[in-house]
Amino acid sequence: MPRRSILSSAERDGLVTLPDAKDELIRLYTFNDADLAIIRQHRGPANRLGFAVQLCHMRHPGIVLAADAEPFAPLLRMVAAQIKVSVDDWHKYGQRAETRREHLLELQSVFGFRTFATRDYRPSVLSLSELAWQTDKGIVLATALVDGLRRQRVLLTTSNVIERVCAEAITRANRRIHAALTESLTTQHCQRLDELLQRKEGSKTTRLGWLRQSAAKPNSRHMREHIERLKAWQALDLPAGVEHQVHQNRLLKIAREGGQMTPADLAKFEPQRRYATLVALAIEGTATVTDEIIDLHDRIIGKLFAAAKNQTSAAVPVVGQGDQRQGAPLRTHWPGAAGCQAERRRPVRSDRGCHAVGGLHGERY
Secondary structure, eight states: OOOOOOSHHHHHHHOOOOOOHHHHHHHOOOOHHHHHHHTTSSSSSSHHHHHHHHHHHHHHHOOOOTTTTOOOHHHHHHHHHTOOOOOGGGGGTSHHHHHHHHHHHHHHHHHHHHEEOOOHHHHHHHHHHHHHHHHHHEEEEEEEEHHHHHTTTTEOOOOOHHHHEEEEEEEEHHHHHHHHHTTTTTTHHHHHHHHHHBBOOOOOHHHHHHHHHHOOOOHHHHHHHHHHHHHHHHHHHOOGGGSSSSOHHHHHHHHHHHHHHHHOHHHOOOOOHHHHHHHHHHHHHHHHHHHHHHHHHHHHHHHHHHHHHHHHTTOOOOOOOOOOOOTOOOOOOOOHHHOOOOOOOOOOOOTOOOOEEEEOOOOBO
């Protein structure tokens, strides 16, 4: 049975924490007429308050309030206001242990609550099968399990049991996923996948390591190398549609975990898990290399445009600021401008008081 920890301490506490928002308190802990009628059957304000507070805790979060535990203050005030007693009556409740036991038995009998038993373990694991197929996040699975138990009016078991149920559901889902990714592989597929863990000829890098390298600079050499990588991924010739056999989230998670391992670690996996991980890496690697080739193309084109723009800007004539006197020839800074400068001038009418600049080579008229 799995023993790995999938919940943090804060997540475990959060499963049985009462809400502090006023709207949530009203939604979860407002009594109906039937509830109030049952509560009022008990003698004395202290017994009525204690019975009502235990009812609230059994409904949400689904636990029995311990004898030495203090109830959440906003909840206690809300319950006391509904049944018209004082909050101070709480300290008088449960002075007799027998009273508390009788109330707990009555709550289970009247409202249908029951404790989590051994017979609930297996159905709980199966209830998480579909969700575990989509995600292996412990808190997501634990929250779904707890919500399901509350709907069935089953009081929550310990956090360790909840964690074991979720871990076993994840383990079962992982086996299903590995089987789905590998069931259509042939002997040739397995052989080509195993070759990914071997070193390239004349190199210390494995083929898998080379295939997962990213392009450093946007140039033609790196573009050609990346195209070779894409061809190598495609040469695996995996069965069509294998990427649709499992949920996308789990496929990416397996690929991410495989990418963090060394080829030596991957080689130690049992065959089904090893091939499933390599298939996930191949699917993710093909998509990544394709995206990077497109990005390289865009960056190379961008560099070419930038270089062409710089060359064009260098060839644009610039007017010398020192040549603004009337009738002075236009100065240019582009190659060959001195030899092409026009020598003719046309007198400027003084009554206009302006200069007109024109002509192919920038003559001043």
